[in-house]
Amino acid sequence: MLASRKNSNLIIFLFIFLSLFIMPLMAKDEAYQKGKLQDVDSKQYLRVVDGTGKTYDVYFLSIKVDGITYTGSYKPSLLLRRERPTEWIVGDAVDVRFNDKKTKMYLKKSNGGELTIKITKKVRS
Numbered sequence: 001m002l003a004s005r006k007n008s009n010l011i012i013f014l015f016i017f018l019s020l021f022i023m024p025l026m027a028k029d030e031a032y033q034k035g036k037l038q039d040v041d042s043k044q045y046l047r048v049v050d051g052t053g054k055t056y057d058v059y060f061l062s063i064k065v066d067g068i069t070y071t072g073s074y075k076p077s078l079l080l081r082r083e084r085p086t087e088w089i090v091g092d093a094v095d096v097r098f099n100d101k102k103t104k105m106y107l108k109k110s111n112g113g114e115l116t117i118k119i120t121k122k123v124r125s
Helices: 001-028
Strands: 033-049 052-065 068-074 094-096 102-107 114-124
Touching: 052 094, 052 102, 068 102
Parallel strands: none
Antiparallel strands: 033 052, 033 094, 052 068, 068 114, 094 102, 102 114
């Protein structure tokens, strides 16, 4: 009786684990669309806190998907300055997905991660 209860608990645990962690990763790949990187630009800003100035970069990316060019901004974390969108060249084919409201797009990186871009403009082209 005790062994069957352990097996039941193990099956429930595996089901929950697969549902919460594995299945969403598999579904995420299906949501990617092919796009084309149209433009990458950056601006440097100065932020002053307690009299100390720190500069930070904001990147602006334009990606064309299905006849619409989406332009958005990306600000790398101040702690992770290496997270700059330098692996792409204008004209590259890219994999991109959108959130439900199309206010954010997620650009797939070569290492499997994503770059989250806040959409600021949409233009039919």
